[in-house]
Amino acid sequence: MGLHETPRGERIHIGLFGKTNAGKSSLMNAITGQNLAVVSEEKGTTTDPVLKSMELLPLGPVVLMDTPGLDDESILGKERIKQTYRILEKTDCALVIYQPGEEDDLKLKELIKHLENKNVPFLKVMNKKDLLTETLQTYETFIPVSIYDESSIYALKEAIGKKLSLKKQEKYIIRDFLQPKDLVVLVVPVDSAAPKGRLILPQQMVLREILDHHGKIMVVQVEELEETMRIFQSHIRLVITDSQAFQEVKEMVPRDVALTSFSILMARYKGDLQKAVAGARVLKDLQEGSRILISEGCSHHKQCDDIGTVKLPKWIQAYTGKEFEFHHTNGQEFDLYAKPCDLVVHCGGCMLSEREMKSRIASAESVEVPVTNYGILIAQMNGILERSIEFLGTP
Numbered sequence: 001m002g003l004h005e006t007p008r009g010e011r012i013h014i015g016l017f018g019k020t021n022a023g024k025s026s027l028m029n030a031i032t033g034q035n036l037a038v039v040s041e042e043k044g045t046t047t048d049p050v051l052k053s054m055e056l057l058p059l060g061p062v063v064l065m066d067t068p069g070l071d072d073e074s075i076l077g078k079e080r081i082k083q084t085y086r087i088l089e090k091t092d093c094a095l096v097i098y099q100p101g102e103e104d105d106l107k108l109k110e111l112i113k114h115l116e117n118k119n120v121p122f123l124k125v126m127n128k129k130d131l132l133t134e135t136l137q138t139y140e141t142f143i144p145v146s147i148y149d150e151s152s153i154y155a156l157k158e159a160i161g162k163k164l165s166l167k168k169q170e171k172y173i174i175r176d177f178l179q180p181k182d183l184v185v186l187v188v189p190v191d192s193a194a195p196k197g198r199l200i201l202p203q204q205m206v207l208r209e210i211l212d213h214h215g216k217i218m219v220v221q222v223e224e225l226e227e228t229m230r231i232f233q234s235h236i237r238l239v240i241t242d243s244q245a246f247q248e249v250k251e252m253v254p255r256d257v258a259l260t261s262f263s264i265l266m267a268r269y270k271g272d273l274q275k276a277v278a279g280a281r282v283l284k285d286l287q288e289g290s291r292i293l294i295s296e297g298c299s300h301h302k303q304c305d306d307i308g309t310v311k312l313p314k315w316i317q318a319y320t321g322k323e324f325e326f327h328h329t330n331g332q333e334f335d336l337y338a339k340p341c342d343l344v345v346h347c348g349g350c351m352l353s354e355r356e357m358k359s360r361i362a363s364a365e366s367v368e369v370p371v372t373n374y375g376i377l378i379a380q381m382n383g384i385l386e387r388s389i390e391f392l393g394t395p
Helices: 024-032 075-086 106-115 150-165 203-213 222-235 243-252 262-270 273-284 308-321 355-367 375-380 386-392
Strands: 012-018 052-058 062-066 091-100 124-125 182-185 216-220 235-240 258-261 290-295 325-330 344-347 371-373
Touching: 012 024, 012 075, 024 052, 024 062, 024 091, 024 124, 075 106, 075 273, 091 106, 091 150, 106 124, 124 150, 182 203, 182 222, 203 216, 203 235, 216 222, 222 235, 222 243, 235 243, 235 262, 243 258, 243 262, 243 375, 258 262, 258 375, 258 386, 262 273, 262 355, 262 371, 262 375, 273 308, 273 344, 273 371, 273 375, 273 386, 290 308, 308 325, 308 375, 344 355, 344 375, 355 371, 371 375, 375 386
Parallel strands: 012 062, 012 091, 091 124, 182 216, 182 235, 235 258, 290 325, 290 344, 344 371
Antiparallel strands: 052 062
């Protein structure tokens, strides 16, 4: 996919981190070739993260993220630093920006230690190299750059590409389980929650991947599935449904035809399918009054039949026969330390990067809270979890 075709959650995220006035915003402007971030001699100009998509060869589409300074001493400084560390959770590669005299800075050392603990690749960048009094050989662990030196900006881009190319590998949502010309049926309900005039992102991604693999696709609504199965059953390799339609769809798809959901495939693609399956199996053992966090990776307008805030709580309590305390987060909000819970039920995370999705799973694991996702939990409650994951080889 090109720059404008690639969803933000599928792009490599590169974060610029450092102290105030280290030149992060100016450097981001130089890398992108655009004046995206406000720059000033006044410390603390960047008060919120600034994100910009661009093409960075040989990596392809990436997102650059400029962040507030790690030493922001303003009234809102603590909250801004918290935002900066939150950006780290979605960072695939960090550029740690130094300026002359900061080589042994304690805040930057703390940041480096955090990156190492999180296994985030990083590059140490010595900005404002034109102000150095020593020879460049003194800074051999740094990449020296200046926004006034185009060759140094080019060298930095090359270093980023080299750093991440070593880790880049092809990942698939479903095509590694399919052969060319396999027929796949996608069940896509069109109801009040469906976006007008378009498919939701996981449906688009699955559709495109199967087409790229020269597979055959039929896209139907629930009402057309029964007739489709009757006519084409012997040719159908797999049925993929929207999770909300599992209850109806499972009755129409014969046991000898593989069945799964878009949400389950997303858990395999950018989450941890085994942990999500284990998390779903915990539901029936929760005690009355347990706290369940239902988390959306993006922010959207809630409708009267919203799955996260309306349908899931209703289905969960009907399935278990118990009353639970439900809490909800969306977008960037995800803090299990401040708000403990007994189970996390997350969306498929299509708008989150793989790094951020796995970081959220790791956060839950660190406080011993099981985590699952919408589709896997719905499959569990419909009694077809094992069936919906068996062709993926997941226990």
